[in-house]
Amino acid sequence: MSAIVAGVDIGSTTAKSVVLGEDSRVLGKSLSPVGVDIVKDAERALESALADAHLSRPEVSFITGTGYGRYKVYFGQLVVTEISCHARGANFLFPGTRLVVDIGGQDTKAIRVNEKGEVVDFAMNDKCAAGTGRFLEVCSNALGYDVAEIGLLSLQAKRAVKLTSTCTVFAESEVTSYVSRGKDPKDILAGLHASIANRTLSLMQRVGVEPEITFTGGVSQNQGMVQALHRRLGTPVNVSPLSPYLGALGAALHGRDRFSGGVS
C-alpha cells in the first residue's frame, strides 16, 4: 500500500521537511532556520512543506523525524538517525552512490553506502567547527561577505591563498591578516574552500573513497565547495537542488517502508 509520507530533518542550523507522494515524487519541501524552540521549529517545517504541497496534515499517513533534533519531532511516528536518512536519500536520487558526503552547519559526515542505500560505514566530525559550514560562515563574516555569495566569488580566484590554520578561530585571524596584506578576497575565499575540501577528504578516506560520491547538506549548494571537492578528489560529485533536503527525503522513505510494512 502506498500513501503520502513526510520527513522532518532538524539540523543544527536549519530545519528541512519533505512531503512525498504515492509515486515517491516530491510534492512539497521547506527549509527554515532553527532557533531556540526546536519543537515549534519542527512543526513549522512540516506545515511549510505541506503548504508547498497544497496538502493538509490529515492527508499525511506517516511522519518520520531525523537530524540532531529528531527527538523533538513529537508529532512523528518514527525516528531515524540522519546517517541512515542521508544514505537513503542519496541512493534514491543517485542510485550509483557509494559514498555520501554531508557538510552541514556544524558537522561533517562521510557515509559509505551499498547499492540498496544501506549504511556500510561512516565517519563524522562533530567536535570541531573546522571543515563545517560554520567555518565558512565565520570566515565569510570576517571578510564582510554573506555566506551565500562566497562560493561563486571563490570561483573567480586567480591564485588561491594557502591557509595554514586548521582551527576556525585561527583561520579567522589568518584571513584578516591576508586582507591587511592586500590579498584579493576571492583568492582568500578559494583558499578557504580548498581547506575544507582537504578536511573533507581526510574524513572520506577514513571510510574509503569510492565513486559515485554524492554531496548533501546545506554546504552542497555552494558551487565553490562543489568545485573544490571535485578538484581535490579528481572526480565529480553528484549534487542536486534537492541535496540539502536529502536527510528529510531519506526520512520520508524510511517512514514509507515502515508504514507499508506495518500495513501488509
Place this chain on the structure above:
Amino acid sequence: MITGGLDLGTGTIKGVLLEDGRRILATASVPSRGIPTQAARHVLDELAETANIAPGDVDYLCTTGFGRYAIPERNLQVSDFTSSARGAVFLFPKTRLVVDVGTQASRTMTISESGKVLKFKMNEKCAAGAGRFVERCSKYLQVPLDEMGPRSLAAEHPKLISSVCAVLAETEIINNITEGVPLSDILMGVFLSLSQRAYALMRYVGIQPEVTLVGGLVHNVGMVKALHDTVGMDVNVAPDGYYAAALGSAILGHSRILKLSRAPPEAGR
C-alpha cells in the same frame, strides 16, 4: 652586567631586564600589533626607562617566542620551551612541571632541577586550549578580560562546556545564557574547560609537583583556581610569571655571556 630578554608572542610582546642573571630590574609588555621591530623597540625603551639606564647599556639581548627571529639586534634566540622553563625555575626553584597558556598555544614541559626541558607537549592547532578562547568569551559575554577571573569565583555550580571547539562552545555558552545560567557559573565553566585541556597536555608529559603556571593567564584568579581544582594540587603563580619566557631568555643570555667571557683554551695543549 645587564641582559635583556624579549618574548615575541602572538598576543603580546614582553620584555625583562636582568642584572647579573639574578635581579629583575624592569618588566614591560605591549600588544603584538603592527611591525614587530617597532613594538619590540617600544618595550626596550620602556624597560630602559624603568631601570633608569640608557638603551645602549644592555650588554646582551636574547629573544624568544613566535617572533624571535624578527629582531635583528638580538645576540641570541632560544625556543619558547627553553625560556619558559628557565623563567619558571627562577621564580620557583622546585618547579618540575611548567604550564604555559599563551594566546595561541599552550605548552607543558617537565624540567630538571637546573630548568632543562625533559619532555614537552604543545597544542598550537586549536584555539580551545589557548588564551584566544578566553578573549573571545570576554567579547561575546561582554565581560572585560580582567574582570572574568574575579567574577568567576562567585560560581556555585560551574557550567561545564561539552564542546571541544572554541567556535562550537560559543553557541553552547550563548544557549546557556538564554537558559538563565548565572554568569559566574558560565565563566568558571570556561576556565575549567581550559584547565581540562591543559591537564590533558600535562598528563602527557607526566604530572609531578611543583607545578608552575606561566604566561598570559597567571593574573587570572579564575584560571588559577580552575587549574588547581582540575589537577588536584597547588599551582605556583607569581606576578612575574607573566614574563617567564622573557625572564628565562634574559637568564639564558646571561649564562651565554659568562661562557663567552671565560678564557678560551690555549692552543697547542
